[in-house]
Amino acid sequence: MRIGRRRFMKAAAGGALAALALRGAGRAIANPKQTPIDRHLAWVWRFDDDGDPAEIRDRLVQQRAGILLKTHDGSTYMGKWDASWGGVTGPEKVRELAEFFESAGVPFHAWSVTRGVDPVREAEVAAEVLANGARSLTFDLEPAEGKAYWQRGPAEAMQIGWELRRLMPDAYLVVAPDPRPWQLEVVPIGEFASFCDEIAPQTYWDTFDSPANYRLFEMFGYPPGPDGITPEHVLTVTNQALAPHGRPIRPVGQGAASHEEWARFLQTAESLGMGEASFWRFRTAGDGVWQALSESVARKQEQSKQAALKTQPRDNPAPAGQGKGAGPKVDSPRAKTEDAQEEADGAAGAPANRPYRNLPRFRSQYRLDVAPSRNRSLLPGGRE
Structure with missing residues (x-):
C-alpha cells in the first residue's frame, strides 16, 4: 500500500509538531551515545513469559551477556500485554529497567516489532526508548501475518527513518529481518538498511527445516546440501542475500538448538566476519546454548590476549651510548676545564x-x- 503526497506531507507536519511534546521521563530527549554491541544478547519477549527480571539479570551477569528487551509493538508499549512488574508501560519504565540491568553490568538494549501503520508515532516511541537508557533499538521486520508485523510499504519505512533520525541522529539502530530471500522481497529491507547501522538476521535453521523451505531455497538458487538446512547453510545464504546492503551482520540464533549446533553456528558466523550473535530467546535457551556462548567468549578473549602479546616489543632498547658494547664515558673538554678550575680554586683557598x-x-x-x-x-x- 502506498500513500499519496498530500497524506505524506500531512503526516510529516504532524510528526514535527508531535516531536515537540515527546515524553522522556520528565526531560527533553537528548541524543544518546552510539554504543557498539560488543556482547552476546539474549532476546526477551515478555517478563511474564521469559522469567523474573532479577533471575534473568543474574544469569546474564554470570554469562557476561546483555539483554535485548521488547519495549513496544508498533507504537504501543508492551505494558498493554505484559502486566508484570517488568511490563514496559512508557518512557519512565524504560528508564527504570535500564538502570536495573545496567547497575549490575548488563548492557540494556531494546527491540520492537515494526508495523508502519503510524510511522511518525512509531518513530517517536522509538526515540523515547532510546532517550531513556536503551543502548540500541532493533526493528523486527517481518512480512505481515494478519494485522501483525509489517503492514505498509517503502514510503512508511522511510518516514520512520527520517523522523527517528531527525529526533535521534546518533542513535544505534538495527533491523532484524527474516533472511530467507523470498521473505526479504516482501518487506522494505533496503529502506530500513539505509537508516540502520547494522542487520541482525533471524537465522533459525530448525524452523526453516521443512520440505517447503527446501523447494524455495532451490528456486532462489540456494539449494541445501546433503545435510539439509544447517546453521552453515542458513548463514551462507544470509551473508550473500544481505551483503549488497553494505551493513555489518550480527545473526540471531535459535535458542532451542543443541550445543553442537550452536558451536558450529558461532564458529561459522565468526569465519564470515559477523558480529557477536544473539539468540531468541531467554526462556527457550538450553544449557548447551549458554555453554557455547561461554566457549565463544573465552576463545575470543584468548585470541585478543595472543594478539596483544604479538604487538608488544620483546626488548626495551637501551638509550644511545648505554647499550651493549658502549665505550667508557668521556667528559667533554669544557667539563675537564671546569674540574681543573675547581681543583685550582680549592688549592687557592676558594670555595x-x-x-x-x-x-x-x-x-x-x-x-x-x-x-x-x-x-x-x-x-x-x-x-x-
Missing part, C-alpha cells in the same frame, strides 16, 4: 662548591638563553 659551576652544561642541555639570575629556581636547591 670548592661554586654555585654556577654546572650552569654552562645546564644551559647547553636545556638551551637556556637568558641570564643565570633569571633562572635561579632551575638551579640545584634554588641557589643564587
